[in-house]
Amino acid sequence: xxxxxxxxxxxxxxxxxxxxxxxxxxxxxxxxxxxxxxxxxxxxxxxxxxxxxxxxxxxxxxxxxxxxxxxxxxxxxxxxxxxxxxxxxxxxxxxxxxxxxxxxxxxxxxxxxxxxxxxxxxxxxxxxxxxxxxxxxxxxxxxxxxxxxxxxxxxxxxxxxxxxxxxxxxxxxxxxxxxxxxxxxxxxxxxxxxxxxxxxxxxxxxxxxxxxxxxxxxxxxxxxxxxxxxxxxxxxxxxxxxxxxxxxxxxxxxxxxxxxxxxxxxxxxxxxxxxxxxxxxxxxxxxxxxxxxxxxxxxxxxxxxxxxxxxxxxxxxxxxxxxxxxx
Amino acid sequence: xxxxxxxxxxxxxxxxxxxxxxxxxxxxxxxxxxxxxxxxxxxxxxxxxxxxxxxxxxxxxxxxxxxxxxxxxxxxxxxxxxxxxxxxxxxxxxxxxxxxxxxxxxxxxxxxxxxxxxxxxxxxxxxxxxxxxxxxxxxxxxxxxxxxxxxxxxxxxxxxxxxxxxxxxxxxxxxxxxxxxxxxxxxxxxxxxxxxxxxxxxxxxxxxxxxxxxxxxxxxxxxxxxxxxxxxxxxxxxxxxxxxxxxxxxxxxxxxxxxxxxxxxxxxxxxxxxxxxxxxxxxxxxxxxxxxxxxxxxxxxxxxxxxxxxxxxxxxxxxxxxxxxxx
Numbered sequence: 001x002x003x004x005x006x007x008x009x010x011x012x013x014x015x016x017x018x019x020x021x022x023x024x025x026x027x028x029x030x031x032x033x034x035x036x037x038x039x040x041x042x043x044x045x046x047x048x049x050x051x052x053x054x055x056x057x058x059x060x061x062x063x064x065x066x067x068x069x070x071x072x073x074x075x076x077x078x079x080x081x082x083x084x085x086x087x088x089x090x091x092x093x094x095x096x097x098x099x100x101x102x103x104x105x106x107x108x109x110x111x112x113x114x115x116x117x118x119x120x121x122x123x124x125x126x127x128x129x130x131x132x133x134x135x136x137x138x139x140x141x142x143x144x145x146x147x148x149x150x151x152x153x154x155x156x157x158x159x160x161x162x163x164x165x166x167x168x169x170x171x172x173x174x175x176x177x178x179x180x181x182x183x184x185x186x187x188x189x190x191x192x193x194x195x196x197x198x199x200x201x202x203x204x205x206x207x208x209x210x211x212x213x214x215x216x217x218x219x220x221x222x223x224x225x226x227x228x229x230x231x232x233x234x235x236x237x238x239x240x241x242x243x244x245x246x247x248x249x250x251x252x253x254x255x256x257x258x259x260x261x262x263x264x265x266x267x268x269x270x271x272x273x274x275x276x277x278x279x280x281x282x283x284x285x286x287x288x289x290x291x292x293x294x295x296x297x298x299x300x301x302x303x304x305x306x307x308x309x310x311x312x313x314x315x316x317x318x319x320x321x322x323x324x325x326x327x
Numbered sequence: 328x329x330x331x332x333x334x335x336x337x338x339x340x341x342x343x344x345x346x347x348x349x350x351x352x353x354x355x356x357x358x359x360x361x362x363x364x365x366x367x368x369x370x371x372x373x374x375x376x377x378x379x380x381x382x383x384x385x386x387x388x389x390x391x392x393x394x395x396x397x398x399x400x401x402x403x404x405x406x407x408x409x410x411x412x413x414x415x416x417x418x419x420x421x422x423x424x425x426x427x428x429x430x431x432x433x434x435x436x437x438x439x440x441x442x443x444x445x446x447x448x449x450x451x452x453x454x455x456x457x458x459x460x461x462x463x464x465x466x467x468x469x470x471x472x473x474x475x476x477x478x479x480x481x482x483x484x485x486x487x488x489x490x491x492x493x494x495x496x497x498x499x500x501x502x503x504x505x506x507x508x509x510x511x512x513x514x515x516x517x518x519x520x521x522x523x524x525x526x527x528x529x530x531x532x533x534x535x536x537x538x539x540x541x542x543x544x545x546x547x548x549x550x551x552x553x554x555x556x557x558x559x560x561x562x563x564x565x566x567x568x569x570x571x572x573x574x575x576x577x578x579x580x581x582x583x584x585x586x587x588x589x590x591x592x593x594x595x596x597x598x599x600x601x602x603x604x605x606x607x608x609x610x611x612x613x614x615x616x617x618x619x620x621x622x623x624x625x626x627x628x629x630x631x632x633x634x635x636x637x638x639x640x641x642x643x644x645x646x647x648x649x650x651x652x653x654x
Contacts, residue, residue: 095494095498098437098440098441098491099434099437099438099441102429102433102434102437103434106429106433106487107426107429107430110425110426110429110480111426114425114426145474147472148475149490149493150490150494151494151497152494153437153491153494155490156487156490156491156494157487159486159487159490160433160483160484160486160487163476163477163482163483163486164425164480164483166476167422167477167478167479167480167483170478170612171422171612171613285497285498286498
């Protein structure tokens, strides 16, 4: 299948919105490998970074907010595939500032889709949604027919933006695919405050020799997805005709507890320390319990399988942070 | 059960947002009957109207947009129950102006909920969503577990606002109930342009002796719900503890085709004429086919049953329009 994606993306004009973030930069890196002409739309140019500049220097970068209609219109024209990764993440944050989350995530994505409808209605778009649209699982593993019960404003808006993409597909012919991703982790993100997701925060803390704080006993199970596996799912979704108008879970087939993840990070880094504290109320309220994705639809229709187990993924991520955090 | 609702609402402070619209005014009328102190928040004061002023004159009316944080804050304080009926309706309109629909329906309702969270977190809220969140039915009758596949921006936003209410219930203790209503019709709306829903448009056209235009052969089946039955569902939802955090379909148990509805309107009015035209593309794209609600959850948990059949409902509505449209 790598042969197929390379054939498909060679010299393709591809736009990655939010392309300077964690998932974005990894996606760009892979698309460049596959021979695509990659443009990034992002609202923030991060400072120079020895680990990231190798990828960034090969991208066309447009710095603009996705709510800026005029700039978005210019950048979506002539693109053949869009990976629509822009947006604000963070379930707890979204509950603290719901109107801000609405404005960025819903208005932003509607602005992009409106530009596509007007200036590029035959484009292919891949939108990464979140496992959080399911809420607390009623059964495991969670397949795509599981009831939808978002427990945060962030998740409610992810679901709304999923629907925007599917509606624009049906009404205007845009080729849209939605991926509901679980918990990605791995290399390539700015070293400090922007740590994406819990696995990277743990690994980064271990490499720095800091404390990893677990709520309760850290007993909830999750399927952590190594970033290369997620990126492969994104690029496959973008080049698979049968994926149009479809929704796929993208997670790992195996789960570990948060405690196991923390222990693995500390053991692999040879540093760090685990402490447990009682659950803070604002996190308990949006905690969704054990989670495992049923990824059989993506396996069947995209020919996609995660190939990096958690031990290998943590090892590679520790190696990355060791280098990134060194002076 | 009427005894129960009368006991509950007597001297209760109740806010009806969108209270001057079709569903709103009928709800206010019933709440006044039940002895409630009714305040209305609406963004528009309709002109004097002989049929409506009897109700309107007994309401406290605050004219303000629901996005106006300051005014909303003042009006939600001290309310015991809120019927959250404000918003812009119209699936086809929403697809033409999606950002406008977002701003009114999502930002508006988030603004109301944020005000409740800050100033009145123990309030009870009933939110009327729409059967349109289900999209094209995969089976009939449609129960509340039917997959959600909104086919218009309006329906996507109804689903988002459902989720806002349920999330604010879980996070902040607001008592929220969502009703997914089918196609209401009946008396009490301003005579002209603001005809709500297809049934009232047909009946109004028949009473005026005008043409009723059907797309295709008008063969799609719907469950039309007489407004008094809908209002009864709203007031029951507002006073039933078991309804908190729950979603109920509210429709009629019987269906008729659009053609049958049009014929009934013409026969009852003794005027009017039915014409059929090919489907316009913008309507075909959002047409959801036959629909019938499974209303057994509402029957069981709210003790609610629709009691007005379509022949009786059309007769009452024709009588209303005859008087309303007479000079």
